[in-house]
Amino acid sequence: MPLLVVGSIALDSVETPSQRRENVLGGSAVYFSYAASYFCGVRVVGVVGEDFPPEHSALLAGRGIDTSGLHVVPGAKTFRWSGKYLPNMNDRETLEVHLNVFEHFDPVLPEAYRRCRYLFLANGSPGVQLKVLNQVVKPALVVADTMDLWIHTQRDELMALLKRLDGLVLNDSEARLLTGDENLVRAGRAVQRMGPKFVVIKKGEHGAMFFSDHQTFVLPAYPTPEVVDPTGAGDSFAGGMMGHLAQQDRFDAHTLKEALAYGSVVASFNVEDFSLDRMKQIGKPQIDARMAEYRQMLSF
């Protein structure tokens, strides 16, 4: 089943304790769609400026991602983000954000996209996420991501969005901020009571937690010794997760857990180099081999 993702497309400048990269391909929709492309057909909706290098679109298209929903604004610039990772490689500070074309992102879905069964609303304002959701006809599964900025500035819109979601993906500090509860088990359950049928709390290098009416579980991150750049880990996690669900075209408890495991495995590849550099080197067989290892690691 094809999977539709709407989100940001960016040019990132990233500094880690040992290296830096300027204007590399990034953005939530990019990391998500590339990760998901190993599992199912992906359609991406986003906006870029005239400065967006055509080889980046070609890279996505090269993995079969449908980029016809990628809107180029003439005479404008692509969203740019720059950040710096602390030595622990888990915490980072944002150095600069230039929203550029993303500031007025008002996605209109191509007619063919409106009947998608699987929809991921990558990070963006809840107002925009709701507008996208209103254009979709009877989706089977809608999952969204959010961030601290929207929890602070658009809480009402976010609460309205939550009531219409099947799933929400957010990180640990966001879950604490949204609920005011430091304990992540209680926080996850509290977010779930706000509307979504299930909630996934991403804990970076510490894995992910899952909450639904029927189950609570935690999966650790796959332990990779090569953490070069964590940018996009959460989005590639969500891409692997949603990709597996769309591929299986079901989302029962068992498939959801397997999907989170695939998300962890795909994210562990993503962090092994800057931008999509590591992902470009792998195919589904590498993902499946690491998935088998991960499954084995957790069985006793």
Add this chain to the structure above:
Amino acid sequence: MPLLVVGSIALDSVETPSQRRENVLGGSAVYFSYAASYFCGVRVVGVVGEDFPPEHSALLAGRGIDTSGLHVVPGAKTFRWSGKYLPNMNDRETLEVHLNVFEHFDPVLPEAYRRCRYLFLANGSPGVQLKVLNQVVKPALVVADTMDLWIHTQRDELMALLKRLDGLVLNDSEARLLTGDENLVRAGRAVQRMGPKFVVIKKGEHGAMFFSDHQTFVLPAYPTPEVVDPTGAGDSFAGGMMGHLAQQDRFDAHTLKEALAYGSVVASFNVEDFSLDRMKQIGKPQIDARMAEYRQMLSF
């Protein structure tokens, strides 16, 4: 197989964001031995002052723990620690430490203890840990814990100890400190190259990592919504782990992984109340029930 533990016995004063307790039973050997007592016979060697309430010794004895190696120093005071947890309940600051009798702790093992097959050297100076190790005749498995203080002040003794251990248990910040590597996978492997056949890195609420020549794995913590007091979590984790190994009387790869899982489960009970208050309420059936849930949680 009986399990011998040598370590601290303390009276702790603990402050959490919502509660505080004064002079409650604590110490590494106490948390360890209580946790291990659900699995196998336990012998504890430690030192206390005349102020140590007899009901505390009775509590340990009540679970079948052999306290004949518990040395009371007349006219002296028991080791006291006080600390305060930050709102995240994972980080804490030590407010006061009075080593008292623990400062000159020079354990002499009763003759009957010297042929123990399973030995845990709970937190103490590496010099003292080595002296204990020298009193033991042909143990099957020796595992030790350490802490930042000894990494800073007794590095040579610690390195000498590491070469003689089967296993080392330490927390994430200690592993980073000992190796200078921020990546825990690389840090774990580097600690293992210092001598121990296996290394366990405890990550508090984020679980534990295991490293040996043959395997690397991570297990998450059991997700409990009730974290009242994390004091002793690492020691009860080690107690559950070593208790299972001693009970099974083997330490092959499979049993070691199962042992870490039991450690995680036992630690999750320990944090649900102050001191041993939660542990006092449970028996092996509760541990096994949560273990079954934990195993199920990690299978997909």
